[in-house]
Amino acid sequence: xxxxxxxxxxxxxxxxxxxxxxxxxxxxxxxxxxxxxxxxxxxxxxxxxxxxxxxxxxxxxxxxxxxxxxxxxxxxxxxxxxxxxxxxxxxxxxxxxxxxxxxxxxxxxxxx
Amino acid sequence: xxxxxxxxxxxxxxxxxxxxxxxxxxxxxxxxxxxxxxxxxxxxxxxxxxxxxxxxxxxxxxxxxxxxxxxxxxxxxxxxxxxxxxxxxxxxxxxxxxxxxxxxxxxxxxxxxxxx
Numbered sequence: 001x002x003x004x005x006x007x008x009x010x011x012x013x014x015x016x017x018x019x020x021x022x023x024x025x026x027x028x029x030x031x032x033x034x035x036x037x038x039x040x041x042x043x044x045x046x047x048x049x050x051x052x053x054x055x056x057x058x059x060x061x062x063x064x065x066x067x068x069x070x071x072x073x074x075x076x077x078x079x080x081x082x083x084x085x086x087x088x089x090x091x092x093x094x095x096x097x098x099x100x101x102x103x104x105x106x107x108x109x110x111x112x
Numbered sequence: 113x114x115x116x117x118x119x120x121x122x123x124x125x126x127x128x129x130x131x132x133x134x135x136x137x138x139x140x141x142x143x144x145x146x147x148x149x150x151x152x153x154x155x156x157x158x159x160x161x162x163x164x165x166x167x168x169x170x171x172x173x174x175x176x177x178x179x180x181x182x183x184x185x186x187x188x189x190x191x192x193x194x195x196x197x198x199x200x201x202x203x204x205x206x207x208x209x210x211x212x213x214x215x216x217x218x219x220x221x222x223x224x225x226x227x228x
Contacts, residue, residue, distance in 0.1 A: 031214050043203065043218040056213040088155060094214045099145050099164070099207065101214055103157035 002026065004093050004104035012110045018079040021107045023091035025072050031055070031094040032074035033101060034066060038087045046089075049074050078109075086111045114139045116206050118219035125194045126227050132179075133189045133222045135204030142166075143209035146180065146187045147216070152200040160202070163187065165209065191224075199226040 005024045013019050025032055033056075034046040045058040049068035066076040072093075078085055088108050092101035115138045125131035137146070148160040163171045163180050170178050175192045191198055204219040 033214050033216070035216075035218075042220050043216075045215050045217070048213050048215060050213075056215045058215075090157060092157070092214070092216070099209070099214075100147070100159060100162055101216065102159065103149075105154070105156050108155075 004029075004091060004102055006089075006091055006104035006107050008107060009105065010108045010110075012112060013081050014112050015081055015083060017081050018077060019081060019109060020075055020077045021089055021091075021109070023074045023076075023093070023104055025074075025091075025093035026095075026102060029093035029095050029102070030072050031096070031101075032068060032072065033092045033094075034074070034076050035090045035092065036060075036087045037090060037106070043090075046076065081111045083111050085109065114141070114144075114206050114208065114217050116204055116217050116219040118202075118204055118222050120222045121220070122223045122225070124225040124227060125191070127194055127196060129194055130190060130192045131194055131224065133191075133202050133204075133224065135187045135189070135219055137185050137187065137204070137206050139185070139206065139208075141208055141210045145207045145209060146178075147205040147207070148176070148178070148187075148189045149203045149205060149218075150198075150200045151203065151221075152197075157203075161189065194226050196226050196228060199224055 031050045033048040048056040068074045088106045092103045146163045205216040
């Protein structure tokens with residue numbers, strides 16, 4: 001069974017640019033959550049989508065946004081990139097009726 | 113808000129020995145789930161073990177077991193017969209069972225080194 005896939009795996013951008021990251025869940029998984037991982041702040045929850053609706057949101061500025069499509073694939077967008085946005089962005093997906101999330105390999109974003 | 117604390121930034125163990133990683137959490141909820149995830153150098157987060165708060169029996173998955181002390185809000189991970197492949201960053205995580213959604217709250221992580 002295919003796992004969670006994230007594209008791209010690596011990305012280099014400059015300050016002020018915007019970026020879009022993609023997450024494709026395991027078949028049958030309808031919940032997609034996004035996390036930011038940095039050495040200083042650790043793992044922080046960004047937001048969660050379920051059935052194309054944002055179900056939860058973490059404490060991040062409005063520059064961070066996301067969406068989910070009817071096939072459960074999700075994208076997150078970061079506008080006006082800052083140096084501090086350099087991080088590993090992980091998505092995690094979950095099947096309805098279960099309590100366990102499975103993570104993708106992450107997208108490493110570097111902002112110069 | 114729930115918090116998760118891992119007080120051991122680094123731990124080391126000899127191959128074939130046993131090691132215990134500590135985790136404490138703070139919550140006012142009675143229904144929740146606790147997880148241990150492993151993150152090797154590849155950065156892929158891998159589920160190690162899960163525990164449902166309403167189950168008194170400690171979860172076990174092969175060489176991995178937990179000691180869940182609900183009253184003390186403690187959730188430690190024991191790795192038996194440690195192998196070189198167990199070397200990784202280990203994260204303890206909390207998920208509410210009382211609110212909708214799948215949001216995980218993570219601890220700071222414990223870097224485990226396995227010495228041959």
